[in-house]
Amino acid sequence: MIPGIAEWEKTVLKKFKENEGSQCVSVKDDLKYGCAWTPGDRSGMSEKDQALPLCTCGSTFGFQQCWHPDADEVMTFISAKDNARAFEVGKAYLAGMCYTPIWIWVVLGILIFCLLCGGGWSWTLRKKGEDSRLVGSTRDPARARNLGS
Secondary structure, eight states: OOTTHHHHHHHHHHHHHHOOSSBOEESSSSOEEOTTOOOSOOTTOSOOOTTSOSOBOOOGGGOOEEEOOOHHHHHHHHHTTOHHHHHHHHHHHHHOEEEOOHHHHHHHHHHHHHHHHHHHHHHHHHHHTOOGGGTTSTTOHHHHHHHHO
């Protein structure tokens, strides 16, 4: 088996028994686990239905998803003797791990770039009070100043 996974599973079970809500729990790091975990003994836990996972990844606007790899992915790392990666994938295999998809960050970055750059360009045009399309027309502010003097 994977070294340390049994202790980790006991810690997650203890966290769920302490947690009264339906949100997934974090164990020693910022990652949250439990979105695919369906333990047989649910005494002292908020979710009693055996068919449902213990928690949801619920985050802001529901963008987080649950990663639950299959046994083949875990076995790949075990057979390669990559214990660190096998431990990480094994945790997700046992309980499911909440994550935010990369496309969320890409869309957010593009949106922020467009808002900052697009808003900055329009603000500088309005700040100057000059519009290159009006040069020479009767609505040109420079022409109105020259006619007024």
